[in-house]
Amino acid sequence: MTNEYEREPVPERARLGFKSFLGQYAGEHTAGTELMIGPLFVAAGVSAVDMLAGLLVGNLLAVLSWTFMTVPIATRARLTLYYQLERICGKQLVTLYNVANGLMFCLLAGSMITVSATAFGVWFGFAMPELNDVYPSSLGWIVAVVVIGTAVTLVAAYGYAFVARVANIAAPWMVLVFMAFGLIGLRQLGVDSLAEFWPKANEIIWTGGEPLPGQIKFTFWHTMFFAWFANMAMHIGMADLSVFRFARRPWYGIATGAGMYLGHYIAWIAASILYVVQLRTDPGNTAVLPGPLAYSACGVAGLICVIVAGWTTANPTIYRAGLAFQAIVPSVSRYRVTLATGAITTIVGMFPAVAMQLLGFVALYGMVLMPMGAVIFVDFWLSRRFGFQPNYAERAGIGFNWAAGLTWFATLAGCVLLVLNGGIQLYFVSLPGWFIAAILYITLSRLLQRPAAAPIHAGVQIP
Amino acid sequence: MMTAARLLSWLALAGTIAPSILFFAGQATLDHTKFWMLASTVIWFATAPVWTDRKQDG
Numbered sequence: 001m002t003n004e005y006e007r008e009p010v011p012e013r014a015r016l017g018f019k020s021f022l023g024q025y026a027g028e029h030t031a032g033t034e035l036m037i038g039p040l041f042v043a044a045g046v047s048a049v050d051m052l053a054g055l056l057v058g059n060l061l062a063v064l065s066w067t068f069m070t071v072p073i074a075t076r077a078r079l080t081l082y083y084q085l086e087r088i089c090g091k092q093l094v095t096l097y098n099v100a101n102g103l104m105f106c107l108l109a110g111s112m113i114t115v116s117a118t119a120f121g122v123w124f125g126f127a128m129p130e131l132n133d134v135y136p137s138s139l140g141w142i143v144a145v146v147v148i149g150t151a152v153t154l155v156a157a158y159g160y161a162f163v164a165r166v167a168n169i170a171a172p173w174m175v176l177v178f179m180a181f182g183l184i185g186l187r188q189l190g191v192d193s194l195a196e197f198w199p200k201a202n203e204i205i206w207t208g209g210e211p212l213p214g215q216i217k218f219t220f221w222h223t224m225f226f227a228w229f230a231n232m233a234m235h236i237g238m239a240d241l242s243v244f245r246f247a248r249r250p251w252y253g254i255a256t257g258a259g260m261y262l263g264h265y266i267a268w269i270a271a272s273i274l275y276v277v278q279l280r281t282d283p284g285n286t287a288v289l290p291g292p293l294a295y296s297a298c299g300v301a302g303l304i305c306v307i308v309a310g311w312t313t314a315n316p317t318i319y320r321a322g323l324a325f326q327a328i329v330p331s332v333s334r335y336r337v338t339l340a341t342g343a344i345t346t347i348v349g350m351f352p353a354v355a356m357q358l359l360g361f362v363a364l365y366g367m368v369l370m371p372m373g374a375v376i377f378v379d380f381w382l383s384r385r386f387g388f389q390p391n392y393a394e395r396a397g398i399g400f401n402w403a404a405g406l407t408w409f410a411t412l413a414g415c416v417l418l419v420l421n422g423g424i425q426l427y428f429v430s431l432p433g434w435f436i437a438a439i440l441y442i443t444l445s446r447l448l449q450r451p452a453a454a455p456i457h458a459g460v461q462i463p
Numbered sequence: 464m465m466t467a468a469r470l471l472s473w474l475a476l477a478g479t480i481a482p483s484i485l486f487f488a489g490q491a492t493l494d495h496t497k498f499w500m501l502a503s504t505v506i507w508f509a510t511a512p513v514w515t516d517r518k519q520d521g
């Protein structure tokens with residue numbers, strides 16, 4: 001869907017109904033990485049009320065961010081993120097954005113391969129990484145990651161459509177397997193009725209004690225902000241402009257609720273319950289390994305779920321990373337770029353540090369791409385009100401809009417400083433960061449734009 | 464053929480979640496739960512492509 005109408009608004013005839021978005025978001029956000037993220041909440045010593053209420057509110061804020069920030073722009077401009085950015089920022093700055101985006105995709109896809117490799121560990125019995133491991137744990141682990149990474153890369157390079165088909169078919173089944181993880185885990189913890197859930201949730205599941213060594217203590221605010229910003233690059237960062245430009249109506253943004261509440265609520269809760277079962281069976285075993293967790297609850301069906309969930313989400317991620325990198329070297333074929341991207345991703349997958357620190361990485365991913373979302377938002381809604389021209393790079397015929405570029409770099413520098421010296425944790429910094437970016441872009445645009453830029457020539461209606 | 468595949472698929476989805484509900488209620492052992500979940504998984508992946516692909520083609 002994202003390969004069509006790349007440099008023009010999506011026409012009326014190509015627009016899609018509500019159900020298309022419901023299915024897509026439910027499938028995409030019930031992924032292999034949910035099995036990593038859920039246990040990490042337990043490792044972070046979250047309490048039951050902080051977990052359940054934090055996720056409830058945070059996911060609601062994510063749905064509202066899509067509905068009120070991303071989709072109104074997407075359904076008015078109906079352009080891809082990249083074309084919209086190119087009109088504002090210029091080709092050279094978009095290329096830089098592509099590098100950052102592609103690298104983040106590689107790290108994310110690497111952690112998905114890590115997830116799939118843990119399923120192979122159950123079958124072949126090699127030593128798997130521990131919670132705080134940084135380097136590969138055994139030769140068997142490296143071989144498993146290389147085998148999976150090679151398979152995923154080849155499929156992304158040759159037959160991406162096949163994986164998209166498997167992902168669509170697997171989605172409803174996967175959601176049910178995740179629910180089964182939770183139900184089986186609850187029974188194994190001694191919960192056999194709904195009335196017993198809340199007391200057991202407080203006493204043995206999310207007890208709110210000290211975090212495991214090497215982990216940060218999570219409160220309500222950590223959980224809420226994590227759930228809100230887990231897909232920050234997509235909503236506030238505006239990456240999903242490319243998806244929702246096909247939506248017939250602006251309110252279709254609420255379809256993202258299917259992904260948030262199935263994947264980022266039920267699946268995270270279920271995965272954290274399985275981890276508690278593991279900790280109670282063997283308190284010394286703090287490793288977060290989706291393969292063994294799933295196998296202990298659902299047997300071979302659980303292992304298949306881990307492999308399919310990791311594979312079907314790693315594939316489009318490598319594909320997207322390949323597209324982002326190819327924009328930098330358009331003379332090299334997408335096939336070769338995807339192979340190179342897959343090789344980088346496979347190497348990342350060998351190092352468990354990314355997957356085991358996934359909570360922090362996901363927050364970092366949102367932070368890096370967030371400033372460009374603020375630039376798009378301000379440019380679209382506020383430029384005329386603050387007396388500067390929207391889509392300045394296109395109007396002025398420049399390849400690098402310094403107002404947007406400096407906004408991005410300065411916001412990131414400011415966020416890093418706030419995290420390192422300002423006492424603000426990574427999970428929260430993107431909220432002030434968005435306002436810093438918005439104010440910087442307005443100020444710099446007013447300072448740096450020349451008043452007599454040529455009138456816009458593309459046939460895109462801008463309110 | 465299509466109707467039979469669709470019916471089997473829906474039964475397989477029910478068979479994926481039902482064993483865990485029975486286990487939660489204390490009506491099934493974990494081994495039985497794992498077996499029926501695997502059987503349902505095989506049936507789902509064997510039958511769902513038959514009618515979902517046709518639907519997409521149409």
